[in-house]
Amino acid sequence: MILEEALDEFEIIRMIIDTIGQPKPRFSKIGDDVAYLPKKRGKVVIKSDMLVEKTDVPKGMDLWQVSRKSIVMCVSDFSAKGVVPSAALISLGIPRGMKESEIRELARGFKIAKEEFGIEILGGDTNEADCIIIDCCMVGFADKIVERKGAKPGDLVITSGFFGYSSSGLKIMLDNLKANPEFKESAVSSVVMPNPRLRLGVALAKRNLMSSSIDSSDGLAFSLHEIAMHSKVGIEINNLPTTDDVKNFAEMNHLSLNDLVLYGGEEYEIIATIPKDKLYEAQRLAKRMGERIITIGKVTDDFPKVRLLLDEREIEIERKGWIHLK
Amino acid sequence: MILEEALDEFEIIRMIIDTIGQPKPRFSKIGDDVAYLPKKRGKVVIKSDMLVEKTDVPKGMDLWQVSRKSIVMCVSDFSAKGVVPSAALISLGIPRGMKESEIRELARGFKIAKEEFGIEILGGDTNEADCIIIDCCMVGFADKIVERKGAKPGDLVITSGFFGYSSSGLKIMLDNLKANPEFKESAVSSVVMPNPRLRLGVALAKRNLMSSSIDSSDGLAFSLHEIAMHSKVGIEINNLPTTDDVKNFAEMNHLSLNDLVLYGGEEYEIIATIPKDKLYEAQRLAKRMGERIITIGKVTDDFPKVRLLLDEREIEIERKGWIHLK
Numbered sequence: 001m002i003l004e005e006a007l008d009e010f011e012i013i014r015m016i017i018d019t020i021g022q023p024k025p026r027f028s029k030i031g032d033d034v035a036y037l038p039k040k041r042g043k044v045v046i047k048s049d050m051l052v053e054k055t056d057v058p059k060g061m062d063l064w065q066v067s068r069k070s071i072v073m074c075v076s077d078f079s080a081k082g083v084v085p086s087a088a089l090i091s092l093g094i095p096r097g098m099k100e101s102e103i104r105e106l107a108r109g110f111k112i113a114k115e116e117f118g119i120e121i122l123g124g125d126t127n128e129a130d131c132i133i134i135d136c137c138m139v140g141f142a143d144k145i146v147e148r149k150g151a152k153p154g155d156l157v158i159t160s161g162f163f164g165y166s167s168s169g170l171k172i173m174l175d176n177l178k179a180n181p182e183f184k185e186s187a188v189s190s191v192v193m194p195n196p197r198l199r200l201g202v203a204l205a206k207r208n209l210m211s212s213s214i215d216s217s218d219g220l221a222f223s224l225h226e227i228a229m230h231s232k233v234g235i236e237i238n239n240l241p242t243t244d245d246v247k248n249f250a251e252m253n254h255l256s257l258n259d260l261v262l263y264g265g266e267e268y269e270i271i272a273t274i275p276k277d278k279l280y281e282a283q284r285l286a287k288r289m290g291e292r293i294i295t296i297g298k299v300t301d302d303f304p305k306v307r308l309l310l311d312e313r314e315i316e317i318e319r320k321g322w323i324h325l326k
Numbered sequence: 327m328i329l330e331e332a333l334d335e336f337e338i339i340r341m342i343i344d345t346i347g348q349p350k351p352r353f354s355k356i357g358d359d360v361a362y363l364p365k366k367r368g369k370v371v372i373k374s375d376m377l378v379e380k381t382d383v384p385k386g387m388d389l390w391q392v393s394r395k396s397i398v399m400c401v402s403d404f405s406a407k408g409v410v411p412s413a414a415l416i417s418l419g420i421p422r423g424m425k426e427s428e429i430r431e432l433a434r435g436f437k438i439a440k441e442e443f444g445i446e447i448l449g450g451d452t453n454e455a456d457c458i459i460i461d462c463c464m465v466g467f468a469d470k471i472v473e474r475k476g477a478k479p480g481d482l483v484i485t486s487g488f489f490g491y492s493s494s495g496l497k498i499m500l501d502n503l504k505a506n507p508e509f510k511e512s513a514v515s516s517v518v519m520p521n522p523r524l525r526l527g528v529a530l531a532k533r534n535l536m537s538s539s540i541d542s543s544d545g546l547a548f549s550l551h552e553i554a555m556h557s558k559v560g561i562e563i564n565n566l567p568t569t570d571d572v573k574n575f576a577e578m579n580h581l582s583l584n585d586l587v588l589y590g591g592e593e594y595e596i597i598a599t600i601p602k603d604k605l606y607e608a609q610r611l612a613k614r615m616g617e618r619i620i621t622i623g624k625v626t627d628d629f630p631k632v633r634l635l636l637d638e639r640e641i642e643i644e645r646k647g648w649i650h651l652k
Contacts, residue, residue: 033404034371034409036371043364047449089373125374135461137417
């Protein structure tokens, strides 16, 4: 039996490079002070997102899912902006004494994400920290990005998927709430294996179909408020993007369905506004890709009100979601 | 008296933007899912570096110096590669309950660095963590970068400054070693207010004077080994780049001068190789900028040996420095 020993930063870097492989030609190899990527047309688009094990990772998540998710967090933002990501840097904080097999798991998650989203990993940094910390910095190129501002009264509000799964999944993982087996699987999966809609976002942006857009990782309510605020518009929701499975789970556990759907977070869906006359084209496009576009409401001129209109009842949607340090 | 209360992530972001200001026109404003910067010629150069309070910040360092240093760490790499940095993203890990005045201090350090190095800060991410964690991701443009490989036998080895100050400064700060007041000040200053040689590095690269180059933050010995390894050359050092002040400090505390100078770290100087016939031009250039170039040895064909030749004694320089998690 071979005992696993703790690794130093250079052994860690070597192991990660061995697992993920070196970048394609025209990108820099991993190992110099800085990395570079080939220039393309338009603007250089960048994003960084930090995952902290202690606050962002529920127990029960595999290490390769953690490292994959650290990349998904950035990819999701690129999806909403309609930009193809090109490359990433990874800064790693590693607790002292982490095992070789655990590092290998992390590296495998990076490799999975690299292949899944077609990005090159060009390097990064390794440090000692109290828990796993992964900061992903992503770079891409675009002539223009779809911004949070741009929504016009009369536009339709859409999402790329159903909400309530990840908030339910978190409650199942953290508080051990009851759920029927199939729902449990899909709810937990939406937490540990989030699926950003990169191809859809890029396709919609390419055809100029979205007037504004945001990544939903701070929750549906908060994201709608962001679009309202940046676009200086109001929003009226008349269709909660959720499923009977989520409703059943809410009833079974005496939870508020609205809370699960509106005030969760980490869904990694696209929330966008689309001019009315472009909806059909957007839906056809989504269908061809096996994706969906769910119309949930419309943009109004009642800035900055965000309201839910269901069964003739009107509810104010609050500007809240998952907020760090709150 | 107004009690300071803990801030949530949005209040933190707002305060930082208020302090550092929004980026120049043509750069994205802070606040969307991704940031962008205007395209320039050549390659897109990126670098990320993570500072972890618990392992990277000695007691006695002000918070604005910590945040400034997190940016210096990246700027130093750009200096050695001869690339002007253009913009940065900051991912922040913040301990719960950090005070408004402390966040303001951090923000002030970012602003100081932003102005000192002429970079735009385009956004980032805020999280909860056990101690302050700052991951800086920096982006710039260059037609080519000076790599670690490229040194040729016969080239001269140079540094942009003296070594031993930051290792001495750390010992003064951590172990309270004795030192005369002036040396104490400059040694501690080299730890808390490091001074990367950005203008010098960019000027040397522009005139194509360096055949290889590296940032010295892992220590002189380690960096020399990196150049030797990547360039497949040997290196012979016959002049330790240090001062009588460091020598006195070493004697006063019975420390090895060689250890202080060779195996310290965090000096943020440029270590480079220069073809012999270009040394004069490089030195004149440095002098005009108020900088210095210290010739410390030469490149040999004795790959991968890195040796110190002093007073007819030959010592092997080990491939070691400050290694995280070791």
